[in-house]
Amino acid sequence: MLSLSEHLGFDPAYGIAAAATILLITLYSRSIFSEKKYALVAGGLLVVLFGFIYIILQLEDYALLAGSIALFVIIALIMYLTRKVKW
Numbered sequence: 001m002l003s004l005s006e007h008l009g010f011d012p013a014y015g016i017a018a019a020a021t022i023l024l025i026t027l028y029s030r031s032i033f034s035e036k037k038y039a040l041v042a043g044g045l046l047v048v049l050f051g052f053i054y055i056i057l058q059l060e061d062y063a064l065l066a067g068s069i070a071l072f073v074i075i076a077l078i079m080y081l082t083r084k085v086k087w
Contacts, residue, residue, distance in 0.1 A: 014057075018050040 004013035026043035033039050052070060056063050 014054060018054070022046045022050060 001013045001017035004016055008016075022043055025046060026039055029042045030036065030039035033042075056067055056070075059066050
């Protein structure tokens with residue numbers, strides 16, 4: 001991303017680097033998971049994660065607030081989804 005951003009600017013470089021990383025990990029996870037849908041779920045989660053990171057980077061003044069709220073929501077979601085797991 002750094003070398004791309006010198007020539008293209010931050011936004012296009014981030015988009016290219018994020019797309020390449022997401023594609024690479026999704027294709028690799030396709031070979032690991034038994035079903036194709038799990039690899040697509042992993043790819044979708046990566047798209048959301050990289051999108052969230054991009055938004056946080058753009059917010060500057062409100063990055064801490066947005067990150068804290070998002071992490072709270074993520075923890076609440078994980079707690080809700082795993083409430084019936086027998087640990």
